[in-house]
Amino acid sequence: MTQPLTLVVLSAGLESFREIRAALAEDGRGRLLAGGDDAEQVYEQLLHLKPSAAIITLGANAEPTLKLIERISVECPKTSVISAARDASPDLILRSMRAGAREFLRLPINSDELKTVLDRTTEFSAVQTEEPRKKGRMIAVFSSKGGCGTSFVATNIAAAMNQPTVLVDLNLQAGDLPLFLGVEAKYSIADLVENRARLDDTLLKSYITPHSSKLALMAAPREADAADEIEPEHVFEALEKLREHFEYVVLDPQHTFDAITLAALDQADDIVLVLTLDIPAIRSAQRALEIFDRLGYQRRKVRIVVNRWSKQIDLDLRQVEKFLGEPVVGFIQSDYQPVVTSINLGQPLVESEPSSRIAIEIKRIVSTIVGNKIAVNEDTTQRRRIWDSFFRRGASQSSVDFSTTLGKV
Ligand SMILES: Nc1ncnc2c1ncn2[C@@H]1O[C@H](COP(=O)(O)OP(=O)(O)O)[C@@H](O)[C@H]1O
Ligand SMILES: [Mg+2]
Missing domain, CATH: 3.40.50.300 (P-loop containing nucleotide triphosphate hydrolases)
Known part of the structure; x- marks a missing residue:
């Protein structure tokens, strides 16, 4: 049986947080554990909660958030990072992937896109939680x-x-x-x-x-x-x-x-x-x-x-x-x-x-x-x-x- 998907969200302001939370609630698969718009606080929550996925919103100044994605990928390799942004330019998508994001979610959230992203994240998370095969x-x-x-x-x-x-x-x-x-x-x-x-x-x-x-x-x-x-x-x-x-x-x-x-x-x-x-x-x-x-x-x-x-x-x-x-x-x-x-x-x-x-x-x-x-x-x-x-x-x-x-x- 697959484990339920757990999530932590870094939003760009309260409005964006509400939007992501509502979309997740509508999809019904993810369990939102914590979130907010303070990058350092969200990072601490991630280290502590080790969720299966993190939705990280890239704002107008993407650079520090891309650095945060890099840190998450290194420190929490089993957490799948989903970067999210209103600017869905190929350049930003590429940079976030290079930083370690596994998925990209366009804002405002389209429910079909969210479904695809969560499907793939669930697959990734199932592999992460599998016991590694014993090898004599x-x-x-x-x-x-x-x-x-x-x-x-x-x-x-x-x-x-x-x-x-x-x-x-x-x-x-x-x-x-x-x-x-x-x-x-x-x-x-x-x-x-x-x-x-x-x-x-x-x-x-x-x-x-x-x-x-x-x-x-x-x-x-x-x-x-x-x-x-x-x-x-x-x-x-x-x-x-x-x-x-x-x-x-x-x-x-x-x-x-x-x-x-x-x-x-x-x-x-x-x-x-x-x-x-x-x-x-x-x-x-x-x-x-x-x-x-x-x-x-x-x-x-x-x-x-x-x-x-x-x-x-x-x-x-x-x-x-x-x-x-x-x-x-x-x-x-x-x-x-x-x-x-x-x-x-x-x-x-x-x-x-x-x-x-x-x-x-x-x-x-x-x-x-x-x-x-x-x-x-x-x-x-x-x-x-x-x-x-x-x-x-x-x-x-x-x-x-x-x-x-x-x-x-
Ligand atoms: N340390 C040893 N002292 C004396 N005879 C040995 C020793 N090791 C193997 N032999 C003998 O050598 C022969 C060949 O052994 P075997 O293990 O079948 O060799 P291989 O598999 O390399 O062909 C056996 O008859 C065994 O009794
Ligand atoms: Mg022999």
């Missing part, structure tokens, strides 16, 4: 090379969130995230896309597979054929819908720069770029960063995370960061046994082993991205040791000279 934060976990552990990292990032989150499998031809979450998905993103025209909350929820009270999965289609029908704009629409229902939308896209992946990366607020510390993966990450630059992504949208890190890797981290031109914000240890077990059991490690090094590091990465307090029970000594070993290695003679190695590939 979208985080794409991406690697342009397969096998770096992107799905594992995406699943655990999603499971580490402490607010309602949906994990979206964008590997449309061969998604495997139901396994990572230990669920069986009856429906997929293909159903959401197919029924997008009649989508309501209940239908949307029915297409999502719950994993826990705060984590759900939007699965990829089980049949590859269904994926062929899905266009990038469908995915965009589906993700926007999911955003309205979840605080976080975590994406696991394909490892290529296809149209759907690009659309999803574009739409995401953050990209976690996952790599392993081997030359092909570093190269691939560097190419991905170049593509992000060409796409105009701000570098702060991208966070680089190393997965499957181990002490045995003999690469100088500082050279890697220099090569990528970006710092690495997280290091997830390589620990085959618990990772494989967690995947085989369909239980994210942050849930099944929350105090493991990998879980702690993933939760720390999540809190650096979303900036809120995920319960990170961090063993700081342990972390310091990891960093120390990097920097000692940076200075060591035995480490691989990264720039020459890269030169060879």
Whole structure:
């Protein structure tokens, strides 16, 4: 239901005030809250009453009143200013519009004109009072090379969130995230896309597979054929819908720069770029960063995370960061046994082993991205040791000279 229109009026003298008041009463829609011919007083009333509209009359000396319209537009952006004048010259109309008036009303008031102006003002006011649409934060976990552990990292990032989150499998031809979450998905993103025209909350929820009270999965289609029908704009629409229902939308896209992946990366607020510390993966990450630059992504949208890190890797981290031109914000240890077990059991490690090094590091990465307090029970000594070993290695003679190695590939 639309809210009743409330008005404050600045007139040019008592006669003009009576005229406007009578016209409003005749139309019957507006509720006149206050008014008068003292500009400062009317301005104070506006600040206090925050009406949906203000009728501001321009007299012979229009300049100070135009300045007042400017102030109202800045201070009360939800109040629609209707300028009114006996002089309806194009010049005055233009100047009042430039000052911030949304409508112009000729005096003496013609009831048809007033009706049109109030119709438009009611529309504007309805939009102003609408609750802004909720928009969850979208985080794409991406690697342009397969096998770096992107799905594992995406699943655990999603499971580490402490607010309602949906994990979206964008590997449309061969998604495997139901396994990572230990669920069986009856429906997929293909159903959401197919029924997008009649989508309501209940239908949307029915297409999502719950994993826990705060984590759900939007699965990829089980049949590859269904994926062929899905266009990038469908995915965009589906993700926007999911955003309205979840605080976080975590994406696991394909490892290529296809149209759907690009659309999803574009739409995401953050990209976690996952790599392993081997030359092909570093190269691939560097190419991905170049593509992000060409796409105009701000570098702060991208966070680089190393997965499957181990002490045995003999690469100088500082050279890697220099090569990528970006710092690495997280290091997830390589620990085959618990990772494989967690995947085989369909239980994210942050849930099944929350105090493991990998879980702690993933939760720390999540809190650096979303900036809120995920319960990170961090063993700081342990972390310091990891960093120390990097920097000692940076200075060591035995480490691989990264720039020459890269030169060879
Ligand atoms: N931190 C890690 N330590 C050990 N093994 C890992 C780690 N992360 C991922 N893996 C293994 O790497 C393999 C590929 O992981 P996956 O998440 O499917 O990669 P992607 O989605 O990038 O292709 C899995 O078998 C997983 O067990
Ligand atoms: Mg994967």
